[in-house]
Amino acid sequence: MNTPTSHTACPDCHGLGKQNRGLSKRAKQRYQKALEVYQRFPDNPKPVKPKAHLQVCPSCSGSGLLPAPQPPKPDTTRFPHLAIIGGGIGGTALAVACLHRGIPFTLYERDTDFAARAQGYGLTLQQAHTAVKGFGIDRLEQGIVSTRHIAHTPDGTVLGEWGMRKWDTQTNATPKRTNIHIARQNLRLALLNQLSGTDAIRWGHQLNGFKQTETGIELQFDIQGNTSTAQADLLVGADGIRSSVRALLFEQEPYPLRYLDCIVILGICALSPLKNTAHELLDQKTVFQTANGNERMYMMPYDPEHIMWQFSYPLAEAEAKSLSAQGAEALKKEVQKRTDWHAPIPQIINATPAALISGYPVYDRALLTPQAFTSCGPVSLLGDAAHPMSPFKGQGANQALLDALALARRITKMCKPDTSWKQTNLRKKILTPFETEMLDRSATKVKASARAARVLHSDQVLQERDGPRGGGKQ
Structure with missing residues (x-):
């Protein structure tokens, strides 16, 4: 993975990645005239002061970071100490974003070490060029x-067919917006590498409770x-x-888990056993899916030597739980039974070791509202803890990364230099705006992911169209 490089917040944009351009002269004049009219006729609606335009910071190219010999020392006076529960993508990303900004933190993970258990399969980073660079990772x-x-x-x-090779055959240039496929553990390790040398990770810590x-x-x-205790702000x-x-x-969970009426079975297959299965779909630059209006197979590159597949179909919740509990061999047999389809699908399934197969019923939750956090004090959520969604739009990791960066930047913005964070109302000034x-x-990602769970297992997926599936009608 990447060689760890220290970073610090860009002083020109204070780690925000953008700079305030201020209001244009014309905008100021319009607002001033509207204000004068309001002062003469106060029964009219009061004009809203226009917001200043933001531009990408030229010093850091929008990442909010600059290379440094070492990360800044945690500033316990300016910033509150964060306790981050969960060492997955979202929690580790928040820890990294705090490290770069001198925000004190401790990251607690229930696993005893990095490799204690399987940490999911492949991810598609759809905002990779902006989000990942904001964590000090220039290249995955x-x-x-x-x-x-x-x-x-x-x-x-x-x-249907789409993508760079379909739309742009005249150039080999990589556009600024691309989808990057990566193993979840590889991304997680790249983030953890940023934390090397710190003493702020606590492995083997299972949270049992907290009180203000x-x-x-x-x-x-x-x-x-x-049993052990710890303190945080x-x-x-x-x-x-x-x-x-x-x-x-939440003493009473406002939005319990919501079953999305389908099961997902995942597998990782090495390319080496498929060397006699020469096929253009195995060039590690192609993503393909096959569907019949009920079952759906999706395959994408996992890493340079492996391909990942995701098979899904509608199933009653009790049956989905039962099949998942039967283990990898039963899951593999079920996929083999249902996918006597075009090459190289059967060959890939047959070559996938049972140890690299898992399956689970698919859930999400109805959307939380900012009002649900009103009485939560200095406690918040991010990533799947706040807004879980189905895997069918590939947005879970993307949103967790954006959440982490947004929270760290909000803390930096509201906790001013040379002041104590205790003068800042954490709930009002930081958490409520962040959660909102x-x-x-x-919200749009959660809804789209739930909608995709229906569309991808219906006849709508069989439409001839050069474009992504899973949209459909609400």
């Missing part, structure tokens, strides 16, 4: 840029059967769809 060495997307019927008939005190937040952990739950923080935060933006931004 194991990332693969796809240049071709194809949709088929089970007999191999092409329903006069001096902040007291957290209770189980550490291999032993601000608590962030980044611990996934079954978040412990969320369960403890996060929930508004992710």
